[in-house]
Amino acid sequence: MKRLLNVEEAQARILALAAPLAPENTPFVEALDRYLSQDITALRDQPAAALSAMDGYAIRFEDLPGPWSITGEVAAGTMPTRTLSAGEAMRIFTGAMLPGGADTVVVQEDVAAAGAALVLTGDGPAARGKHVRARAGDFAAGARLLAAGTRLTPGAIAAAIMAGAPAAPVRRRPRVAILATGDELVPPGHPLGVGQIPDSNGAMLAAMLQDEAAEVSLPLHARDDRAVIGDVLRELSRHHDIIVTIGGASVGDHDHIQDAIADAGGSVDFWKVAMRPGKPLIAGTIGTAALLGLPGNPASAFVTATLFLLPLVRHLAGARAPLPLIRQAPLAAPLAAGGERRDYLRASLDASGLTPLASQDSGQTVPLAQANALVIREARAPARAPGERADYIAIA
Template sequence: MIARDPPLPLAQAQARLLALAPEISVEHRDITQALGYFLAEPLAARRDQPAAPLSAMDGFGMRATDLPGPWRIIGESAAGHPFAGTVGTGEAVRISTGAVLPGGADMILLKEDSAAKNDTLLLDGTAPDPTERHIRPRAMDFGEGDVILPAGWRIDAATTGLAIAAGHDRVAVRRKLRVTVIDSGDELAGSGTVRAWHQIPASNGPMLAALAARLPVETTRIGPVPDRIDALIAAFEAALDADVIVTSGGASIGDHDLIRPALAKMGIEPDFWRVAIKPGKPLLIAQRGAQVILGLPGNPAAAYVTGFLFLLPLLRAALGATRVLPVPVMVPLATPMARGGGRMEFLRGVWDGTGVTLDRLQDSGALSPLARANALVVRPAGADAVPAGTPVTVYLTALD
């Protein structure tokens, strides 16, 4: 039985999940409406940038062979208003930053290194070395046909500017993912309902929906769903059009943990169940056609940690991201870390730019340390106690 299978190591469980990522169709979106999406195709430049040699400074354009001058000033080249003629021997053109370098010119003499009187220009400082130092050559940034971004690159503010500069108004991306989040448990009370003393607000569903909202998704919430197999089956059936279903609670083996029995009644067997991490051991992965079902634990810290380590990577993979797993960094401990247990642990902590401080409360049912934290500190299984100042592996949760 699956319940008796040993928990999978984290990397193996992530690989098994990512292999199930659904294939999502490609659409073309206005680049200004594609923030946060991932390129579905490599992006090639449709023009040179710059399209002609430009001045990087204010000064004068001339021939380097005419040094040390003097020169006769014959006109001006301003940004958006290039000089119409060419520069001949002994001639110079006033030029501003970003303006097109006139034909015949191959040097920019800085304004502060020159002295101009009427139409005569003299060297009054140091000539550029090398002489082309202040010139931005044609296609310095990119040339027409150059692949400027690979498929899978996430579109951010700088990417938006680059795509537009390269001649693209629209880009190919995967359509928004449809994600359904199901909260389950008799102890949960939905927003706006009257709670009995023995109930708690259903906070995991909104938390997981907020986590998924970092990415291009359309999220639907169902629940809280009572601890009845028929109610859970109805919830799953209501989410037939979702690309991903993520549940919170009911994924363990207690008498009231009914996610697996409900799926079994629907003829769905988990791909795997249980991962060797803490918090987050009872984690279930299943598939219904192309739809992926991700069953997360009910304890809030466990739901968040597994959402960070499994839900977000799954969504990134389906959306075509190049990097799907969170990237670890090494940072020093600001506080000591006690000896580890039998599973890899993810401790909530705060990274302040110099060190990471572990929260004193690490219970998987506690939300306050999770809200305070901006880092998950990895404590390997069976790790010895380590003193403050020791570099440790950390995942910064504020990053995507």
């Protein structure tokens, strides 16, 4: 019997199906969750000059404890009008440039002003440079702030803008088509005939991709007909970077995905992975489009999408680290010994630790709704006791 690929081998081969997409520039207000196509290097110092961090008075530290003569004021966005001499202070506001000669700010709560005279009433600053944001204290011109492949979070967007970048250099969003197959499937909300079920997988996968850097076509449906599926796959490959099929990935009389891929001019790179749920996974290409054939059971579709589809989308979008992050937490309940394949068990994670859910039936959706983690149990792993640490992937 041919050895099944392990998960890591399958992930590597899937990511090798296609290269990251072409770079483009996009406005920062549209760049959330996109991936940088190049490093962000600072074009300026931030701050560009020493600034006050508080409302108060700019002084020379050696002039403490005062008194001082007030010589003017400076607000954010304006230039100081003069350099401070010994015994002088200048009214200053948060974000304003320190005047020449000043090296410290005394906060307004620690002083009292009477006309042009200023006296200390509190403790005053304890060290030179107190309440001052030093020039280049955030970053200096020429510093690499964000590496290519970084996901643009709100904070990363702020840093890139402050660095002087005029727009976000990112990679094009992958275009993803979701195709559910099966005569038993009915769109959500439609009346059900005998033996039919609502198509939950299409909307589930679309929801999983909602926070990714992807353009997702509305979930499509094709009946269990090889010629129909082949025609649909051929057309989808002309306009999409990734095609995801759901169902029909096994070897039953109504499982047509592998044959339909060939009919559409594509090829299968591999079939089946040593994991549970999700063993009958198909990976291949049609033209320039990568194709993933996911199993039809909801838990199988969810787990394989987590391990393979999301990483592929992130890879094409330019992610430096596209694979799911594996964490550890203590078990809050016993974990039975593993079988012949690696398991990804739906589990709940709370302050007490990880609790695998009672039902691991891949056809059930309620355990998916209750789970916020996938516990990883290796093949033939020994039983584990509560308190022992286990690997998991966060899913909510």
